[in-house]
Amino acid sequence: MADLLTFIEFSLRGLMVGAVYALMAMGLSLIFGVMRVVNVAHGEFLMLGGYVSFFAWSSVQLNPIASLFVAMPLLFFLGMTIQRLFIERVVGKPELSSLMLCFGLSIILLQGAQLLFTPDPRGFTWLLYPVRLLGWNFPMYMLMIFATSMAIAFALFLFLKATRWGKAIRAVSQNYEVAQACGIDARKVRMLSFGCGAAMAGAAGAFVPVQFSLSPGVGHEFILKSFAVVVVGGLGSLWGAFLAGLLLGIVESLITFYFSSHLAQLTFYATIIAVLLVRPGGLFGSAEA
Amino acid sequence: MDRVDFLFSPYGSELTAAVASVIEELGVPTAASIVATLAPWKGKNAKWMTQFSSTAPLYLMGSVDLAIERAEAKNIAILYEDTPFPIGVADGLRARAKERGLKIAMDEKYDKALTDWSPLVSKARSLGAEFLAGGGYYPAAVGITRAAAGIGYRLKLLALVVGAADPKFVKDLGILAEGVAGSDIWLPSVKTRGFVVEGATIANEDFVRSYKEEFKRDPEYWSAAGYGAGQLLAQAVNDSLKRARKVDRNLTRDFLFNFSGETIYGDYGVVKLGQPDAGMQVRKQHFVIQWQKGKKEVVWPRELASAEPWIGWPR
C-alpha cells in the first residue's frame, strides 16, 4: 500500500514537471509542422523567458504568472524577427541549412547570455510552501505552474481551433500547397507560428527560475528533453507533444525515485534512440517527415 | 615552462588534475592552492606538486559528528553532484558515517546538468532520512534547500557544500537559510599566526586588514588560499637561497614536501616525498558553519565554535 502511494505521489510530481516540458515541446512541434524546421535554438528561447521572469521578479517583484505577460510577447516578437531575418531564408532548403542556422543561433544566444547575464545560476523564491493535496505535500509553486501551463496549452489549442489565424496555421501545416491555393499567406503564417512557438518556450522558461536553476546553459538540458518528447509525440503533432511531455515527466520522476537521476536522464536519450529504431518518424507522428 | 622556477596553481579540482601530469613531467615545484580532490596525489607518487588546500572528504566530516552527538540523527541521506569535488565530499561523509555507525538511508549522486532537485529530495524524505548532507556547488545548495522547503521536509540537520558557505546563500534564501550548515576552510575571523619571516609575522588578521584597505571588502577564502600559498612558496624560495645562494628547483621542492607548520590559511603539512600519496595534504582542518540570524557562525569543532549549533531545520 505504501508502495502504491509512493508510486502515485511521484507520478503526480512528474506530471507537474511534465507540463513544463509539454509547453516547450508544443512550440517546437508547431514550428516544425509549419515550416519543417527543427528549431535547435528552442532551448535558448526558454532560457530567455527565464531571464525575463527573473529580472521581472528581482526588479519589480513581478510574480512569474504576471511576468508571462511580458515574457510571452517579448519572445513572440523575438521569434517573429528571427524568423523573418534568418529562418525564412532557409525554408524549403535542404535540412542541413536550417539545422546549422538554428545551431548557430543557439550558440549566439547561449554565449551572448553568458556575456550579458554572467554564468551565475539564478533563481528566486515564490510560493515556496507545502500544500496538502490528496494526502501528499506538494510545493504551492508547483501546483500554480502546473495549472498555468495547462491553461496556456489549452489556450493554444483553442487558438488553433477557433481563430482565423489559427486555422491558417493548421492549414499550412497539414497541406502547404492547398493552403496556398486557398489564398493563405504562407510567409505570414510562418512568421506567426515561429513567434507562437518561441512564446511557448518563453512561457515554459518563465517558470525555470522558480522550479529549476536558471543559467545561460539551461536550454541545453531542456532542448534534449523536448526532442525526446517530440520524437515520442511525433514531430509536428501538438497533441502528441502535449501528451508525451506529461508522460515523460512522469517517467522521469518514477525512474529518479526507483533508480537514479542518472538513469532518468539517460532515459530521455535512450527514448529518442529507441523510438527512432522502431519508427524513424516518431511514435504517434506520420512516418514521413 | 623551461624558465619557470615554481608555479601557482589554477583554481579547482578539474583544472589542477589536468595540469598535474604536466607539472610532474616538467618538474616544477608547485603548491596547488585550491584543489580538494585527492586524485592528483592518491597513489601517484607525486614528486613536484603538493596540496596546499584541504581535501574534499574533510569538508563535511565534522557535520556527521555534529549530527550524531548533538542532533541525535538516526540516519543520513547523502546526495551529491557527480563531479570530482562533490564525490570526494561524499566519500568523507560515507566513511565517517560508517565509522560512527550512522545508518545510510540514501546515497545518491546526480548529474552536473540537473536543475530540479525536488524529486531527489522527495526521495530522501520518502526514505525517512533525518540528516541530509552533500550538494555540489551554489545552485545545488539553493536548489536542495528550496526543494526541501517546498515539500515541508523537516530535518534534524541539513549540511551542504559549498554554496551554503557563500554569503549569497543567506541573501537569496533569507529565512530558509537559517540553520543550514556548511563548511568553511578559512574565515577572516580565525586566528592563525602565518609565517614568521625574519622576526616579522604576517598573521591572518594582518592579511585581512591589508586586503580590506586595498579592496574595501572582506577577502574570500580563495584570496586567503592564494596568499597563504604565496607565503609558503616565498618561504621555500628563501630556504633555497639560504642553502644554495640560488633558486634551486630541488631545494624548493624539498621544502614544500617537508615543511610542516602554519600560514595565514591555517595548518600545512603533506605526505612526505617517496610515499605513494606524496604531496597530499594531511594537516589542514575544516569547520562546520551554520547560518544563525543572518550570520555565519562556526559551530564545530567545539573548541573553535563561535556559537552553539542549532538543531532542526527549517527554523
Next chain:
Amino acid sequence: MREDSPSSADRAAEARPEIVWERVDRRVRRALVWSLPLILLFALAILPYMASAYTVTLTFLVFFWVATAQSWNLFSGYTGYVNFGYVGLIGVGAYTTAILIGKFGAHWLLAVGAAGAVTAAFGFLIGIPFLRAHGIYFAIAMLGLAEGLRVLFSMDLMAPLTGGGAGIGFISGMSLAAKYYAMGLVALLSTAVVFLVANSRFGLQLLTIREDELAAQVMGINTTSKKLMAFTLCAFLTGLAGGLYAAYVNYLVPATMFVTAYYTLIPIVMATFGGLGTTMGPVVGAVLFTIISEAIWARFVFLHLVIFGAVLIIIILFMPQGIIPWLQDRRILPRTRWL
C-alpha cells in the same frame, strides 16, 4: 588592363572568362604547385626543432582541428546528414586512449591505434540503427547520443573504466614533438582519405545521397551501406584524433569532454566555412580559425564562441557552399579535384 585587387575579383570574373590563377605564367604555376606543398611540409617537419613549445602546441591544435573538421566533412559534408553528436566520437576515442594508458599501461601508439579501431567499431554499431533515421531525426538522435554518452560515462556502471564523474588521469609518456608529429599524420591522413573519397565513385555516390536520397536509391545505390561506410570512416579518423587529443588533455572528465558547444560546433564551423564536400575547405577553415581565434578571440571565452556562431549563420545565409567553391565560382581558384 589588369585588376589585381581581390575586391574587384567579381568584376574581373565577369569581364574575363579565364580564371585568375590561370593568368599566372604556366611555368611559375607548375613550380608553385610542386614547391609550395613541399616547402610547407618541410617547414612543419622541422618546426619542433625551431619553434617554441607554444608554437608547436598551437600547431598541434591546428592539426587536431584539421583532422576533426575533415572527418566531420567526410560524413556530413558528403552525405548532407548533419552530425550534431560529433563530440561523442571524439569522446569515445579520447576515453579509449585514456583507459588503455591509464588503467592498462599500454604504449601510446597502441592506445591511439586502438582509439581509432574502437571508435570505428562504435560508429559502425550505432550507425546501423541511427542511419535508418532520416535527416532531421538523425540530427536529433545524434545530439541525444552525445549527451547520453556523457551521462553514461559518468555512471557507476562505467566507473571502473572511466573513473565516473571524477574522471580519469594518465601520463601518456609522449613528448610534445611526438604528439605533434602523430597529430600531424592524422591530419594528413584525414585529408588524404577525403581526397581519395572525393575522387572516387564512392564519393560521387555520397554526393548523390546528399542531393536526393530517393533518386540515389532509384539509381541502385545502396544508400544505407554507403552512409554507413562513410560514417565508420569518419568515426575511425575522429577516434585517432580524439585519442591523441586525450594525450594532450591528460585528464578526462565527462563534464568537460562532451561539450557540444565546443567540440561539435568548432569542426562544423571550420568545415562549413571552408566548403562542405571539398578536400581543402576544412583545412583552410581549420588553419584560419585556429590562428585567428588564438590571436584575437581566445581571451574572451564567451565572445569567442559567439563569433563562431555568428560565422556559421553568415556562411549558411550568404555563402552556403563555403569559401573554396565561392572562390571557384568567382574564378579566383581553378576547379580542380585537388581542392
